[in-house]
Amino acid sequence: MELRIFDAEDGFDLLLQGRVVLRHRADCPAVVIARGQPTIIMYRGNFSIDDQPSDAISPTEWRLVDSRIELCDAGQVAAIVRFEGSALEIKAVCEGYDRIITSFHAEPGEAIWGGGEQMSYLMLTGRRFPIWTSEPGVGRDKTTELTRIMDAEGMAGGDYWNSNYPQPTFLTSRWLAVHLDSASYSVLDFTDPAAHRVEAWARVARFEIFAADAPAGLVCDLSRRFGRQPALPDWAIGGAIVGLKAGATSFDRLERFLSAGAAVSAIWCEDWAGVRETSFGRRLFWDWACGARSDERYPGLRDRIAELAARDIRFLGYANPYLAVDGALFAEAREGGHFCLRQDNDDVYLVDFGEFDCGVVDFTRPETRNWFAERILGREMLDIGIAGWMADFGEYLPTDVRLSDGSDPMEAHNRWPVLWAEVNAQAVASRGKTGDALFFMRAGFSGVQAHCPLLWAGDQCVDFTRHDGIGTVITAALSAGLVGNAYSHSDCGGYTSLHGHVRSEELLQRWCELAAFAPVMRSHEGNRPDDNLQYDSTTDLLSCFARWSRVHAHLAPYARHLCDEARASGLPAQRPLFLHYPGEADLFTVQDQFLYGADLLVAPVIEQGASARTVILPGEEAWRNCWTGEDYEPGVHLVPAPIGAPPVFYRPCSVFASLFAGMAEVLGQ
Structure with a gap:
């Protein structure tokens, strides 16, 4: 496929397979450039980002010079457009200009999807979507009291566009797809029915354009571009993963699930390395090691894991890319130079994660990636028999850290989830367990598909609300699947319980019904397990979970078929x-x-x-x-x-x- 240019009376058109991609006219320039003046505030993974661009130039004149288009303003070249094959590159020539707004052609009634993993809207038409990985927020609806409370408590309410996993890729009902090949902050703006606008905070914006006869072809092309996941292991699709975080008593509770007839493939204990209590609820200790806290919480863990494995039940854990200052691994990481630093001195940059501080592991440093993959994920987890884990977070990289490779943290921020996925995949591969050990992530960006074998939809509220409840996990799976993620699942039962919001029996039952028809079924006790119903709180709930876990296991041959399809064609398991x-x-x-x-x-x-x-x-x-x-x-x-x-x-x-x-x-x- 090749982009082709065609003269128009006062401009030009760029076409791909007979479809207009870019239309430039004197009264409607395809490119605008400007100087950015950003304001960025971060608090515990929540970001407020604003920009006051100035000195905007909308070049109306154009000329074709060799293989490039020069866009001129008052006779001076302002921007250069190059196109080769199906790729398009736009460069701002004027000194100091670092904002490029590109208007792609839109036709009346054209539908738009994509944007990575979107929680509120599958179709993006009529809205703006900033592309910046972050906490999605609690409530995510500015009309609700919960969102207002969370905004007041720390910018934590969120909005419809906030996502752990955004991606600057969109698909249209003309069966075109456009991908901005950049990790910089960007905005997909579909508020104008006459243009699909992409705002890039960069001096160069490179786009990849795809065309197909039908949406399945586009999904196939995009999955090939970003990388396809390995097929899920048999154990993961052959039964439910029971999430329990009650220390050693979790094993006794597991027996209740088994006695109730549940089809169980694994127990997931995110508290394997210890816990701490905060005002948010029971949190993990953020020190991913088998030490005193782990031994206290789960005595004889290695032996218990082996006993479960003999019964064909896996044990799953938890890790994230941060280390608490009061943990055993912090000093080792600091001595090895594995942390991001402050910009004004050589101190470790610390992030407040809510009543405890952590260092941010610097994944731009190869030695650090190797250290985390081997020392923590390898020796502390895989080598004691842990068969998988939640690879949490990845969205928190501050924009004022100093990175080992000298890169701009504003550009590195969106790349961080991909680097985190690479480290996890490296650890699994180092033990020859790719396609067997299974980690799952909520954070993502372009390219995470090649490394992360399974998404989960993040931290939904324990309710039925439109923008943060049970229904958002469907939208998340469908939107992520369109840009190359074959497998998604959710916290069965929801996660976030704050300000009086607690689980109902009905919610837990309905979530079981939904989770059974995902490739992986996994329960979660939530952030306040003692305040909420659990699946083993009553006989009826336990029976409900057992029944739907058996349905999920019954569908394993079909799930295997879907895994084969995903490897061959990139089609996701759950599809719009x-x-x-x-x-x-x-x-x-x-x-x-x-x-x-x-x-x-x-x-x-x-x-x-x-x-x-x-x-x-x-x-x-x-x-x-x-x-x-x-x-x-x-x-x-x-x-x-x-x-x-x-x-x-x-x-x-x-x-x-x-x-x-x-x-x-x-x-x-």
């Missing part, structure tokens, strides 16, 4: 409906139901108190209700959805039809 039915424009905005592969359609109940919901069945063939066996014609239906029987349909012609039909028996319907 339009991915397979691109001719049905009404599906472009659907984000509350999804295709699990091509053959299962899942419409989870994500509204509190609902006992029925509207379901869209696409295509031209009937869909069969998994629980009743009733066939439904394509179209819009109001479907009964009592607790225990969410709307799930399958294609009767699927080669997995008998497997799907067997779910009702497994569930006990």
